[in-house]
Amino acid sequence: MSVPVVAFFNSKSGVGKTSLVYHLAWMFSRLQKKVVAADIDPQANLTAAFLTEEAIDKIWNEPGGNTIYQCVKPLTEAGDIPEPKLQDIEENLYLLPGDAALSSFEDQLSNEWPGSMNTANLYRPLRILSAFWQAAQIAAAGVQAEIVLVDIGPNLGAINRSVLIAADYVVIPVGADLFSLQGLKNLGPALKDWKALWSKRLENWRDSKDRKDHPELLLPGGTMRPIGYLCRQYGVRPGPVRAYDKWARRIPGVYREAVLGETPGEDIEPEDDPNCISVIKHYRSLVPIAQEHRKPVFDLTPADGAIGSHANAVFSAKGDFEKLSREIIKRIGLDI
Numbered sequence: 543m544s545v546p547v548v549a550f551f552n553s554k555s556g557v558g559k560t561s562l563v564y565h566l567a568w569m570f571s572r573l574q575k576k577v578v579a580a581d582i583d584p585q586a587n588l589t590a591a592f593l594t595e596e597a598i599d600k601i602w603n604e605p606g607g608n609t610i611y612q613c614v615k616p617l618t619e620a621g622d623i624p625e626p627k628l629q630d631i632e633e634n635l636y637l638l639p640g641d642a643a644l645s646s647f648e649d650q651l652s653n654e655w656p657g658s659m660n661t662a663n664l665y666r667p668l669r670i671l672s673a674f675w676q677a678a679q680i681a682a683a684g685v686q687a688e689i690v691l692v693d694i695g696p697n698l699g700a701i702n703r704s705v706l707i708a709a710d711y712v713v714i715p716v717g718a719d720l721f722s723l724q725g726l727k728n729l730g731p732a733l734k735d736w737k738a739l740w741s742k743r744l745e746n747w748r749d750s751k752d753r754k755d756h757p758e759l760l761l762p763g764g765t766m767r768p769i770g771y772l773c774r775q776y777g778v779r780p781g782p783v784r785a786y787d788k789w790a791r792r793i794p795g796v797y798r799e800a801v802l803g804e805t806p807g808e809d810i811e812p813e814d815d816p817n818c819i820s821v822i823k824h825y826r827s828l829v830p831i832a833q834e835h836r837k838p839v840f841d842l843t844p845a846d847g848a849i850g851s852h853a854n855a856v857f858s859a860k861g862d863f864e865k866l867s868r869e870i871i872k873r874i875g876l877d878i
């Protein structure tokens with residue numbers, strides 16, 4: 543049985559993907575859900591949120607399964623995926639660190655894609671294309687995690703295609719602005735294509751001689767089921783509230799049409815849309831304070847500077863993230 547993998551994806555940057563994976567990973571662990579947070583973005587922002595620069599410098603320069611790239615690279619050199627060396631963040635919370643060197647895997651993944659539809663020699667391409675899933679599963683099994691949350695970069699490239707193939711579920715963070723809506727429009731068809739193309743590859747594998755020679759190779763189903771979107775509240779950029787409202791009311795229809803392939807329907811508020819998992823508040827200056835202390839917003843204390851109205855915001859952030867985590871757990875059918 544494989545462990546469910548949830549990817550947080552939007553081809554637009556700055557919509558809060560990394561911040562969400564970071565906070566949700568902490569909250570899942572508090573809810574006694576053992577979780578692996580996997581940083582599969584070569585920008586490694588999630589890793590930088592968890593670890594000091596000194597710690598990152600060390601793991602990047604020591605070989606042997608310390609980062610996602612160190613785990614998948616041996617496959618390109620006829621080796622095997624080593625057991626990922628996870629960073630133990632707290633009880634129930636582990637990080638599979640990202641790596642700036644991962645960007646060099648992009649070409650490799652592009653090159654192997656056509657070969658996975660050949661009539662023979664499918665083993666190598668399929669192993670490389672499913673490498674993130676293999677690494678995530680070995681990592682989760684090693685610590686008996688129940689769920690893997692994955693942070694990814696903002697594009698529709700070959701790395702992200704392989705991450706999405708590894709994902710059972712997809713959560714889509716969006717902002718209420720033109721560029722974010724465009725990201726949503728582009729992402730729906732990409733998900734549909736990737737799912738269909740992976741499914742063809744699974745069929746090709748099923749009927750191949752290579753499969754008989756390598757019965758040990760398990761592959762991800764490529765389900766990538768969208769379980770909803772998370773809408774960022776305004777306040778990120780200065781601007782009139784009305785502009786936010788205008789774009790926000792278009793999100794439900796664009797999501798339905800581009801991601802679910804349904805008719806868009808009337809404009810409604812994201813708050814009233816069942817596909818909106820939650821509206822994410824803007825936590826203002828608490829966010830940089832939390833980043834500085836390398837903690838989630840909801841763990842800030844008066845000693846960190848969270849006093850007065852900040853203390854109330856910390857309290858409400860804890861409630862918000864707990865509710866959101868429980869909703870995601872419910873949508874993917876895990877027990878609490």
Ligand SMILES: Nc1ncnc2c1ncn2[C@@H]1O[C@H](COP(=O)(O)OP(=O)(O)O)[C@@H](O)[C@H]1O
Nearest residue numbers: 555556557558559560561562823824825826829
């Ligand atoms: N809920 C929030 N409230 C305030 N600032 C936020 C919030 N979520 C993210 N940010 C800030 O917005 C910026 C972009 O967020 P990030 O998580 O890096 O987005 P992405 O991964 O989609 O590029 C970061 O500076 C982050 O600290």
Ligand SMILES: [Mg+2]
Nearest residue numbers: 559560587694
């Ligand atoms: Mg990010």
